[in-house]
Amino acid sequence: MSEFLQHLINMLVLGGTYALLGIGLTLIFGIMNVVNFTHGVLYTFGAYIMFIVVQQLGINFFLALPLAVVAGWLLGAAIELTLLRPLRGSDIDTTMLVMIGAWIAMQSGALWIWGGVAKSVATPFPEAPLVLGPVSVSWLRLFVLAAAAMLIVVTYLLINRTKLGCAMRATFQDQDTASLMGVNVDLIYTSTFAIGSSLAAAAGALLGPVYVIFPQMGDLAAVKAFAIVILGGLGNITGAVIGGFILALAEELGAGYVSSGYRDAMGFLIIIAVLIFKPTGLFARSERVG
């Protein structure tokens, strides 16, 4: 029983960060209809920013996090402006392949610059975990959960309570009408991609210190992000949040009770199963942002 509770705690922590990943991608995939293969790289990028800022520049951990988010935002905007905007209107295959090219180039860049040896980031939290009865959780993980939750709330408010968010939702529903209503669609696309990328970077910045940092870490993150988006429905933020927790739960239970080697396979299996049996996702209401 206590083992189950422990899995539950782990699931909450993991689920929160997965939710961030998923929300980021569902915004991009949902609003822009771009199969964003660079999402995983942004995750890796966020983690490496933490490494540079905390380990190499010696800056405070808590300051480094917003820096990583902003850096992710900037990189995302750069990608959108240089690669996606010129391709607007091309067929989806071309965009996908360009994203793959960018992924390969950037990941190889990370490998070239930092090498394949895993890096770790020192955190300002005490080593000893917080013990609550039969379960224990490290302070770092608690912080991650809190930070993730906060970011989810902020994103939710952004999408549902701000003018920008309103414009994003309008563009998602009908791009042409939105632009006729005065929405600057170009700006919305760049903003969406930047926001989505910053969320991925945030997830990487949060999880990087928990585990270790290496150039290919984003690959699995990317697939999990896709699994969450497919689970929750395209453009559906709430679905992405729930999907994130479902994936985390599946991974925890799978690793705990089946085999740890197949832990990462959970994401893939979910994708395949959902697409075969219920392609619109678990949450069948019409897809929309928010």
Place this chain on the structure above:
Amino acid sequence: MKSGVAILTVVAFASVPLWLRDPYLMNALITTGIFIIGAMSLNLLLGFTGQLSLGHIAFFGIGAYVSALTSLGFDVGLPFGLRIVHVPWPPIVGFVLAIVIAGLCGYLVGLLSFRVRGAYFVIVTISFAEVVRLVALNWVELTQGPLALTNIPSITIGLPGLGDLTLRTKLQNYYLVLSVAVVTYLLISRLVHSHFGRAMRGLMENETLAVSVGIDVTKTLTLAAVISAGIAGAAGSLYAHYIRIIDPEVFAFINTVTMVIMVITGGKGSLAGPVVGGMIFGLLPVFLRPIMAPEAQWIAYGGVLIVILFVLPRGIVPSLAQRFAKPRSRAETVAPVAFAERDAKEHA
């Protein structure tokens, strides 16, 4: 005219071992040839059917493992206390089985592609390949996991009256790979020019219209997937018996990307495209190795893919064909090389 060029090319390739003595380059040529066969099979799906299957390496790897395990033998336990023991069979049987089983997997993927289209299809195929990789990594009893299957026997061909010929040397493997590549090229060429090829093309160009004249989407896509997967499986088998060691890294996504870059750069939807793209990206790493680390090379390859998609989206071969073809239409797009060439042959 085209067949003249083709024959010359084959003769040129066949003559290479007569003057090339460097075993390192020979090795590069052989593995390049194997990847070209894989790229040709990917082109069948990507270029002629319009299905972006990014899990293609799964068929290659499955072919490699099936062939290796068939010729090595194995002893595994299954659920419910069952145990399967397989004694080693001749590698040539492994080759055939690799094609069959990879083709079967292709069938499953084909069925899936009918239900799940576009971006989702891409994601599913990637997932499929990753699941296969994880199985290869974790089912250690069967696959030896990361410790790899080693000492895979070379292919042995029985020559009537002359006894068995074991293809162990680079020279022998070179000609084996060349033969399989030529056969593959001919097979795909015939397929593309047949009524089936027209069905594939119709589906790719305008599915609703194709369906209205009686083209069966499921059957066409599935058959294309089966043939494509089978060819990839054959390539995987050749790889296993040449390199003679196979580990789960054969399923790495980067290998699919390699084939994709070969096809896109060379020209998807053209028969010669994968060959040209394959030669470039198979041999470039060999020549760049002394001056550029592999990671740096891959930064460049990623960049090349992007640049090609922006500047030369149809790839090298179709763009060259367009440059030299008779001006026949005011429209910007020109039919892919396979059809343009055939028209030139018949109506010249």
Place this chain on the structure above:
Amino acid sequence: MTAIALQVEQVAVHFGGLVALSDMTFTVGEGEIVSLIGPNGAGKTTAFNVVTGFLDPTHGAVSYRGTALNGLKPHQIADLGLIRTFQRTSVFPNDTVYDNLLVGLHRQGRVSLLEAILGLPRARSSRRRLRERASELVEWVGLERRAHDLAGSLSYGEQRLVGVALALAAEPSMLLLDEPVSGMNASETHTFVQLVRNIRDRGVTILLVEHDMPMVMSVSDRIVVLNYGRIIAEGSPDVIRNDPAVIEAYLGQGAARA
């Protein structure tokens, strides 16, 4: 009494709460040219899509020569000999006119895939016959000069002709034309009417959906008029021309012009 080719029985189509078609019943006899007309929003396109298998009716049944079409996939309906054309995207734009027709000939003279791959004589002679047929069809619709141009580069009206030739390539016993002359000028329309008559003279039953009243009046044996999803009139062009319900539905505009 001509045999019945197409039988549409009490077909209704509901999109949620919206009733697009209600209780539509009519037949098309073998060798007839029947036109389906009606004001915008009358349900013509919906009806057309039901009959061609691109939309499943909520109620009712459609059958062709006795075979029920409900639940059949579009390519299976094509196999029965029912071929339709499209108003938009009626061609394969990146192929030549000639190659377009070859795709349409896909079902004809089929040899097994193995024979095709091995290049056996049967496969090669079949290919030759198909190529001849494609040439015939190109001439038949009057597009010989453009046979080797890309279909996407042709004018709108010419693309329609290619679309019809493509449909003919599939050897239909019944041809369903979706607004075939929309976008055509007067002389193109005139040529097209001739074409339709020629097609019918070769024994093909024809059902068409159209807005162009003069064209419909001149080419049809019978006309079925839809309004608000139900049939309000049916008969020969003369009958329809004078039918008060039809005149009222069109507010006198279309019928007065005809």
